[in-house]
Amino acid sequence: MEIIIEAKNLNKTYNAKGEKVLNNVSLEIQKGSFTVIMGPSGSGKSTLLYTLSGMEMPDAGTVTMMGKKISSLPEKQSALIRRETMGFVFQQTALLKNLNLLDNVLLPVWDAKKNSLPEKKQRALDLFAKTGIQGLESRMINEVSGGQLQRAGICRALMGNPDVIFCDEPTGALNSASAQECMALFYSINQEGKTIILVTHDASVASWADRILFMRDGVIVGDEDLSRLRRDNLEIRAETAMNLSKQYKI
Amino acid sequence: MLVTWLSLRLLVGKETHSLAIMKAIGFTADELTCQYIVRVSIIVLLSLSAGLLLSNTLGELLAGALLRSFGSAAFSFKQNIFFAFTAAPLIILVPSLGSALLIKTKIRSITTAQSIRV
Secondary structure (H helix, E strand, O other), rough: OEOOOEEEEOOOOOOOOOEEEEEEEEEEOOOEEEEEOOOOOOOHHHHHHHHHHHOOOOOEEEEEEOOOHHHOOOOHHHHHHHHHEEEEEEEOOOOOOOOOOOHHHHHOOOOOOOOOOHHHHHHHHHHHEEEEOOOOOOOOOOOOHHHHHHHHHHHHHHHHHOOOOEEEOOOOOOOOHHHHHHHHHHHHOOOOOEEEEEEEEHHHHHHOOOOEEEOOEEEEEEEEEEEOOOOOOOHHHHHHHHHHHHOOOO | OOHHHHHHHHHHHOOOHHHHHHHHHHOHHHEEEEHHHHHHHHHHHHHHHHHHHHHHHHHHHHHHHHHOOOOOOOOOOOOOOHHHHHHHHHHHHHHHHHHHOOOOOOOHHHHHHHHHOO
């Protein structure tokens, strides 16, 4: 399988004490895969996600995405790559308060020359329908539920037709039913060929993935393949993910 | 200029979360700075238009009334077209736009990942 992201010897330090948030992390992400990064708070999982996406620069090491070394690009090129090849889903508040849902979703393609505005709007409306929030386009973000807000976030991530979608605890603020609906949506997006990298500390969320990376103290302590497990039994997958996280003391 | 710059710094501080989201989804510091330049330009141009309009209509009347209350018998404005329509607007516009440009450093310093997580 083709490798879409390759990270080599990533190191990152935040505080003055020199404690490493990422300690010599190396990994490869295959195209079309669904990878989850699990770990306790402060384990470096979000930092790894942001470093892989080029949003944060590593102190040492390299990140290569589709053959381009994104860990050392100037700001403009890095932003352009993010806009054209990546989608981001954060926790539910990561939408702009002064825009309605439709404008929030259109934001990543505001200056894309490929399509006209009516075409962009049509694509946004198609995504609203696909994610089950049609009819809410003109609502402001305080007029919809957390689950609907997160679906709008997913629409925004998909708007530029990205190759990779990075998700930082996308179900963190949702109830369990909304979280599972959201994960089912991510799974269907993955089935369309998009690569998904998702950070969570919830085993039931992780159970949707093909691969789980376990992190502790800035190091990947486990790399487990879940693709051998049947898709139709989510309970067994969740139990396996739970047992693995216990095994790695996450 | 100092007042405009400090106000813009406060505004950027208030909008850090939104700016971080926009940076994350692919906006550059230049594009975000442009937004502030447009906002500042609109405010300055509206203020200048209002100032010019009022000074040419009510200005002389109000200033004359004020000075008459202090005992002045006659009062009138002497128009200086160059100062009113070129120099004064530039004196206000240039520092304001300079402040907006300076704010780029502050926007560039926003660490996307950390600001989004807040």
